[in-house]
Each structure stands twice: as C-alpha cells, then as structure tokens.
Amino acid sequence: MNIGGQELQALQQMSALQTAGFKTLLLCKANSAILQRASALGLAATPIRFRNAFHIPSFRQLLQLVRSNDPVAIVSHGSHDALLSVMVSRWVALLGGRRMPVLRVKTFQHGYPLSFAYNHLFSKTLTPSHNLRSLFLVNRSIKPNKIEVLYPGIDFSGLLQADGVLPEHVRQWLDARPGPVISHGAILRGEKGHQVILNALVEVKKLFPNVRYLIAGEGQDRPLLEAKIKALRLEDQAYLTGILHPIAPLLNASTLAVLPSLIEPLGMFQIEAQYLGVPTIASSVGGIPETILARETGLLVEPGNVRAWADAICWVLENPIEAKQLAERGREFVKNKFSMERNTAELIRLIEA
Numbered sequence: 001m002n003i004g005g006q007e008l009q010a011l012q013q014m015s016a017l018q019t020a021g022f023k024t025l026l027l028c029k030a031n032s033a034i035l036q037r038a039s040a041l042g043l044a045a046t047p048i049r050f051r052n053a054f055h056i057p058s059f060r061q062l063l064q065l066v067r068s069n070d071p072v073a074i075v076s077h078g079s080h081d082a083l084l085s086v087m088v089s090r091w092v093a094l095l096g097g098r099r100m101p102v103l104r105v106k107t108f109q110h111g112y113p114l115s116f117a118y119n120h121l122f123s124k125t126l127t128p129s130h131n132l133r134s135l136f137l138v139n140r141s142i143k144p145n146k147i148e149v150l151y152p153g154i155d156f157s158g159l160l161q162a163d164g165v166l167p168e169h170v171r172q173w174l175d176a177r178p179g180p181v182i183s184h185g186a187i188l189r190g191e192k193g194h195q196v197i198l199n200a201l202v203e204v205k206k207l208f209p210n211v212r213y214l215i216a217g218e219g220q221d222r223p224l225l226e227a228k229i230k231a232l233r234l235e236d237q238a239y240l241t242g243i244l245h246p247i248a249p250l251l252n253a254s255t256l257a258v259l260p261s262l263i264e265p266l267g268m269f270q271i272e273a274q275y276l277g278v279p280t281i282a283s284s285v286g287g288i289p290e291t292i293l294a295r296e297t298g299l300l301v302e303p304g305n306v307r308a309w310a311d312a313i314c315w316v317l318e319n320p321i322e323a324k325q326l327a328e329r330g331r332e333f334v335k336n337k338f339s340m341e342r343n344t345a346e347l348i349r350l351i352e353a
Contacts, residue, residue: 002219003033003243004187005268006107009152010034010077014043016153016344025069027062027081033218037245053083063088066100073101073123073351086121103350105150106132107265115141124350126150128266129287148350151290152268153343156275156335162246166253170214170241177236179210180255180317183278185247185269188219188240193260193283196309198228201237203310208317213238216250251276256316256323262303264288271338274298274330279323281312291338297330 011034014024026038030047038045046065048058058080066074066088074089076082085102093099101123113136118125125147127133136147165171174181186192194215204211215225215238222240229238244250247269251257257273259282266287273280274297282288283303292298301312316323 001029001032002187003037004217004219005152006077006105007034007037009268010075011038011041011043012153012155012340013075013344013347014038015041016155016340017347018043020344020348022072022348023069025065025071027065033243048081050078050080050084053080055080055084059084059087063091066092067097070098071100073103075103075105075347077105082122101351106136108132108263109135113139113142115139115143118142118146122146124148126350128152129290131287131290132265150346150350151338151343152266152271153340154268154271154275154334154338155340159246159248159272159275162248164246164249166249167241167244170239170244173239174212174214174253177210177212179212180208181253182211182213182313183216183250183254183257183273184213184259185216185244185250185257185272186259186261186267187217188215188221188225190221191261191263192217193262193303194221194225195228196260196262196304196306197258198225198232198234198238199306200310200313201234202232203307204313204317205234205237207314211237211313211317214241214250214254215239216241216244216247218243247272248276251278254278255320256281256313258309258313259283259288260301260303260309261285261288266291270298271334274327274334277324277327277331279316279320279327280330281309281316291334292330293333296326297333298326 017024026045027048028035035045048061050058074085076085082104089100104122104125130149133147133149256279259267259270261283264286270280270282271291280298284300285303294300299312301308
C-alpha cells in the first residue's frame with residue numbers, strides 16, 4: 001500500500017514504454033499509493049484486489065482485461081499478481097489463444113529458492129542486480145538463462161529539470177536549524193537502516209552539533225522512528241519529512257546522502273544522489289556495491305556498524321572537497337550504467353524475446 005523504489009521504477013518504465021510506442025496499464029490494489037501516483041502522472045490504471053494467489057474475483061477480472069487488451073506481456077511485481085498472471089496466461093492458451101509471456105520482477109530472495117516456478121511458470125525472472133541473481137542461482141536446478149539482470153533506469157534529465165522546492169514545513173525546520181544536511185530517501189521499514197543513522201548521529205553531533213538528518217518517505221516504521229528520535233534527544237537533529245516528490249530539491253539541499261540499508265537488492269536513492277553531485281555513503285550490502293565504487297565515487301560502510309557510519313559521516317563533513325570530487329566521478333559512473341534509455345531498451349528486448 002506504500003510506495004518505494006520498486007513502485008516508482010514501475011511507473012517510470014510505464015512512461016518510457018509509452019514513449020516507445022507501447023500502451024501500458026497498471027493493475028494494483030485500490031487506495032494504494034502507486035494508484036494515486038499513477039493517476040497524478042496520467043497513467044492508465046485499474047484497481048484489482050489481488051487478495052491472494054487464488055482469488056477467483058481477481059482471476060476473472062484479470063482474465064477479462066487480458067481478453068480485451070491482448071497484451072504482449074505482463075510484468076508482475078508481487079507473488080499474488082505473478083501467480084494469477086501465470087494462471088490467466090495458461091488459461092487463455094488452453095482456450096486456443098496466444099500464451100503471453102509473464103515477466104516476474106523480484107527484488108528480494110529469502111530462504112532457498114525452489115526451481116519449479118522460475119524454470120516453468122515465468123518466462124523470465126528479472127532481478128535489479130547481479131548480487132540478487134546469484135542468490136537464486138545457489139539452487140543449481142534453476143536454469144541460469146531464466147534469471148536475468150535488469151538494472152533500474154532513472155530519468156536523469158527529469159531529475160535535473162525537476163521543478164519545485166522543499167515543502168514549507170521542511171524549509172521552516174531547516175531555516176530554524178542551520179548546519180550540514182544528511183538526507184535519506186527510502187520507505188520507512190527496518191531494513192532501510194534509519195535507526196543506524198539515528199544512533200550514529202549521537203556520536204556525530206559531538207563534533208558537529210548542528211548536523212541535521214532529513215528522513216524522506218513513509219511506511220510502517222514511522223511511529224517507531226518518532227519514538228527513537230525522542231528517546232535519543234535528536235529532535236533538533238532529525239526530521240521526518242514524509243514523501244517528497246520530486247526528490248531533487250531534497251538532494252540539492254543536502255551536504256551528503258546516505259543509504260544505510262541492512263538488506264538491499266540495489267537501491268536508487270544513492271544513484272540519484274551521485275548523479276546530482278551529492279557526496280554519498282551507502283552500505284556494502286546486496287547490490288549496492290554495483291552502484292558505488294568504494295573510495296572512487298562514494299563511500300561504502302559495513303551495514304549496521306554504528307561506529308563506522310559515524311566515522312564515515314564525520315569524514316565527509318571534515319573533507320568536503322575530497323567528498324565532492326568522489327561525487328563528481330559518481331555522476332559519470334551512474335549516468336552510463338543506469339539510464340532510463342538503457343533500461344527501456346533492455347526491457348523491450350526481453351518482452352519481444
């Protein structure tokens with residue numbers, strides 16, 4: 001129901017595919033954040049309950065949509081919609097229709113992956129990083145050609161041209177507390193590492209008492225983070241901004257950006273930060289090292305290591321020239337690797353294949 005990097009990526013892909021001549025339709029739960037965002041962007045969307053993988057009303061609705069639209073492919077981002085899509089595809093084929101490909105997007109892998117679904121149900125499974133792909137292939141029964149890496153695409157030109165300023169409540173908070181700004185854009189969930197930075201701030205503010213930490217996003221952990229800020233007496237150092245869209249005004253106001261995830265298939269905030277020339281620190285976990293070259297385009301820190309995070313933040317604040325040089329190299333690195341054009345071309349290749 002909340003919105004994060006995967007949802008935003010899906011919307012960007014829809015827009016890019018439409019520019020390339022495809023007609024796209026978003027299927028998602030009613031009252032979800034992605035449905036509201038799609039409507040604001042003028043993207044076609046239809047609500048489906050997707051209550052479970054065998055929800056008969058959702059199956060019937062999806063079947064009707066497939067029959068009326070005859071899609072060239074379905075790109076599924078969740079377990080319920082993926083299995084329902086496979087069943088609809090098989091059902092249409094049994095009735096003499098064309099069996100359409102179902103591309104399964106996976107941004108996580110917990111436990112030991114079973115081979116049947118990946119080998120036989122989905123046309124391809126797409127992962128956002130080579131690191132995540134390797135977690136599937138620990139099961140040697142999974143065919144390597146069924147798991148492909150599709151790096152996310154970012155509309156860098158739109159990032160540069162993004163209009164807007166920080167909301168009034170954010171600007172007022174910053175104006176009342178001048179000092180360096182640490183920004184963090186991520187859904188508010190435990191694995192995103194917000195508490196790591198809050199604990200590190202206790203140490204950082206001993207050297208930089210006016211440091212500020214802007215937490216952009218929404219999610220289930222908001223009450224927990226509010227209580228943590230109060231318990232650590234960080235009301236003058238940390239502020240929950242809510243969702244900020246576009247994200248560029250936040251990054252343009254930042255001294256440095258952080259992505260302290262404990263688990264992360266790839267992440268996007270640190271890519272956007274590097275492109276905008278903001279010194280960036282991220283966890284050396286999951287697919288993040290595929291987005292930052294350690295000590296070349298940014299800093300990589302052991303996930304969950306509060307002392308190491310405090311030291312890294314202090315280094316950036318103490319060495320602004322060197323940190324900015326890293327960020328400038330980061331811009332060229334991410335521009336070549338994570339462009340929307342490259343992502344769209346690869347997605348079209350997978351659809352047409």
